[in-house]
Amino acid sequence: MKGLKTLSLFLVCFLFLLLKINSLYALPASSKIEVSADRFEILGRGEKLLAEGNVFIESKDFFILADQAIFDPRREILVLKRFQIQDLTENASLRGDSATVDLRFNQLESDSVLLFLKKQNIRIKAYGFEKNALNEYKAERAIITSCELDCEKEEFPPWSIEVKNFIFGPDELSKAEATKFRAGKFPLLYLPKSILMPKVSLPVLQERKQGFLLPNIAQGNRLGFGFQLPYFLPLTDQIDFTISPLYLTKRGLLFDLENRITLTENIKSVFNYRYIDDREKGEGKRWWLTGKIDVGLRENLDVHLDVDLVSDKVFLDEFNVGEGGFDRVKSRYLETFRRDVDDKTQDYRASSLWGQWFRGSLYSRISSTYYNYHGPNDEKTILQPLANFHLNILPFEWHALLPTFVFDYYYFYRERDYYGHRVSPKLELNYPFKFSYLRNLFTLSYTQNLYYLSERGNFSQDKFSSGFVSAEVSTYTLLKRSYFLPFGGRGSLSFEHVLKPFAILHYQSKPSRKDVPIFVDEDLLKEKTLALEYGLWQFFNLPTSYNFIVVKAYQIYDIEKAKKSATSLPPEERAFSDLYLQVLLQGRRISARYDATYNFYGYGFKKHYFTITTNKVLIDRLNLQYQEDSAWKTRQAIFEAYHTFWQKLALHFYATRNLKLNETSELKLELAYLEDCYLLGFGFTSTPKDTKFHFMVNLVGLGGLGTSSLGQNYP
Incomplete structure (x- = not known):
């Protein structure tokens, strides 16, 4: 009978025996199986059941496609013709011309099959294939590769490993009596069992045997x-x-x-x-x-x-x-x-x-x-934090407050100058609150630092105590507005503009004692701090791109420095700090970032950093960077490009240029030939001190020979 039909309950009950097979590439266990085909027929006197034409057997864990399936309920034998078994849990498949499945002993036999492990991208063409009750997969001969293979034709891919008496166990460890490495149909290397190559990802080579890599x-x-x-x-x-x-x-x-x-x-x-x-x-x-x-x-x-x-x-x-x-x-x-x-x-x-x-x-x-x-200093004067104990009670809700407690203990040692112990408990209270449209947070903390010196150095005593109070108030709000810009018959543009103005007032009291040992950066603080940080975030959101453009501008006003005479301070230490600007563009094909620092007291622009990256714009990938820092007197440019020609030939170029010295710091050029299952690459790297040539042969699933960076650039 032509047309798609569904098996009767009687046939489904028989096929329920298939649940006995619970391993990969046979039939995994399932609570429900559906079978369909173009034609069903009971053969002989009900001795066998025939499903023919677009046979489809499905459960939640697997499915089978076959031109024909014959089931013998008395012997519990299932014969498949021109079949494919797909395991959905392991993401693997088994294909072949014919196979016999013994449901009693959980066995499968076939003259030849093609096993595809999608996760590892490995293909195994096995001849004289057998799967036994121990969930072991055996083959008299097997060809293993990550290249494309034809299930029916006898062919050799660009590279392959051929083994005899192959056993693939359920723990993914494998054995074989001999290994032959081929390039196309030509054997290049014969490896006896005693030196099977270890530490690679092909299943046949995962057994831990000693040998050369x-x-x-x-x-x-x-x-x-x-x-x-x-x-x-x-x-x-x-x-x-x-x-x-x-x-x-x-x-x-x-x-x-x-x-x-x-x-x-x-x-x-x-x-x-x-x-x-x-x-x-x-x-x-x-x-x-x-x-x-x-x-x-x-x-x-x-x-x-x-x-x-x-x-x-x-x-x-x-x-x-x-x-x-x-x-x-x-x-x-x-x-x-x-x-x-x-x-x-x-x-x-x-x-x-x-x-x-x-x-x-x-x-x-x-x-x-x-x-x-x-480094340049005397190694014996470097402080070594040989012991540190840190305890932190993370913020937790207590009424309307979020208290936290931090305890730090250090023991520092060095051969020359003072060293000893530092104990620092800190108690902090956080109070979040809202006022009209403003979202606010008030933080109050007290830190007590205790010092016990084992070696005084130039200090006249060995015990010190210093404490200070810190307080901070931060506030911000969000202002949003949507825009719709029509362009006549050419369409329209809509976007959302978000403003986030913020301000942070920070206060730290003068430490109760200044002349303390300097073990950590906090010990460098000697004076009272009172400063206001203020700025503005801007976000531009498109319907298809959140935070398409982000802009942040902020500055710090030091109230304590403002009390001093402006003429007594160098320009970089006056009340107004540098003005910081950050711009970020995040597109699907183009992304860019710009950072700048501007000084109001004569220095002007102190820092510039600009980078732009393109993806599939004229070439595959392009990265340009420019960095300038007047304080450190550096100016540098970086250019990097990737492009693939004719889908086979890939070029990578990288150059770093010191614009102050008018010198190329590093130049790299690499050329690679790409295939789905292998890569061949060659290149060189040049610096003022050295020139290195490197190459790469990477066989997907087996590993690489040569410089690994080539394989990283072209996975």
């Missing part, structure tokens, strides 16, 4: 040519090491070591160590030790450790190549811990141990920090 190549006029061959050594399923010697023709052997421990999702660590005996340049032994540990004990209790020590400041920038290079380590930390590291050009590297606990409105944190200092 993809090599790295570096080149620069200061380093020479470099070759690095990492070796992966897993001790257990949770602990592994990666040993990566990097030989540089101009600098010798640089040694990289990485250790990873992953006990659970909340308990993990990564440590990196790199070392070189840089005697050829007369630098001696140079090294960098860095690592992070996360330990989540409970939902509201966790402990963390950051380690960052280096032999000298310029080491990180000079040797920013290979597995242990600064950029690669930073990227791995952000991915694993979502925490950054100090910039490679900073004068100090911070190592910290801290734990935090919270419950309701109560938050506490205990920490210890050490600064590995490489």
Whole structure:
């Protein structure tokens, strides 16, 4: 019978047996299954049920499309012809010409199938395919790639990995007896089982086996040519090491070591160590030790450790190549811990141990920090906050008030000059209220600082006490108006204009004692403060774009400075502060920002910062930046552009120009060839001190060879 029909209750009851199959790429369990086809027929004496023509079997977790389905209720066998099984929960599919499903033992067999893991963008073409009762997927031969594959034709994609006796387990760990890497139909590399490549995202390669990883190549006029061959050594399923010697023709052997421990999702660590005996340049032994540990004990209790020590400041920038290079380590930390590291050009590297606990409105944190200092000052005079305890009772409602309490304890140490303890309790009350159209907040706080010196230095005593009162009143209102501008037959424009004027009056009393040790920035405050900050926010909203344009202008008037003679103060310290202006444009294709600082006492415009970014305007992406600061006597321009030609060839250009010195600080040019499943790239970076050439071969799902920045620019 032609036409779409729905199975009878009798047939649905038989198909309910399909619920026994509860794993991926078979039939996941469901509470309701609907079946439809062009034609239904009972074969023989009711021994088999036939569904033919646009067979569609659906539940909330999966669906099956097939040209034909034959069900044997006595043997509980389902035979599918030209089928596709789509698992909606795992976002994966299985396609093939024919398959036999044994419902009693939860098994599936097929001569050849195409397995597509959409989340990983991986395709597996399996021959002699079998799925057993242990939810293992076996194949006599399999071709694995992220490129497009034809389910019916025997073909080889641009790149693939071919394995024999392939087993894909339910825990996504896989095994195979041999591995053959192909470029098209040509085999380029044969890998026996003993050195299956680890640490990559293809399922067949996720088993933790020791072996060599993809090599790295570096080149620069200061380093020479470099070759690095990492070796992966897993001790257990949770602990592994990666040993990566990097030989540089101009600098010798640089040694990289990485250790990873992953006990659970909340308990993990990564440590990196790199070392070189840089005697050829007369630098001696140079090294960098860095690592992070996360330990989540409970939902509201966790402990963390950051380690960052280096032999000298310029080491990180000079040797920013290979597995242990600064950029690669930073990227791995952000991915694993979502925490950054100090910039490679900073004068100090911070190592910290801290734990935090919270419950309701109560938050506490205990920490210890050490600064590995490489700046112009004497390292022995740098204060080290070796111990800190922070307790904060967050704002909570008490009648009409929002009280809060903060307690801070520090212990500072250094080899030269004074050091000791600092205790600082602070009580704060917040009172929000409305007056007519104004929304207001009054804040009153008292801070008491206590100092106990273990080493006096030039102080005549070892105990100090200083306190001060702070008060702040802030107010603002919102004024809105909508506009409609007709343009005759060309349409119209409507937008909303929002004004938000605001004012903040801040008062801080004179500290009860001035001559106190300086441990934190707050200790620098010596005089009474009374200042008024005022300004205006403006928001322009379009029907399709909220906050399309944002403008903020504000200034600070220091009432205490106004009491002094204007002639006794330098221009930048008089009553009126600089006038600050910020303009932000947020469009779908064009975004821009402008920041400016204007001084009324002779300096004029002190700072300019302008940036504009376009998306799909003439070229794919364009970024222009201009920065000028008269106080620091700097002027700089940045130009960056991305564009793709013929959907295959991508160009990236980046240049930074120091306009004061009339010098190009950095110039980068990269060219990449793009395909859906791989990328080939080449480029160079030039600075006044160095020129580096870099390349990238990235196979989607397998990993990359060469400089990772190319792959980041063209994902």
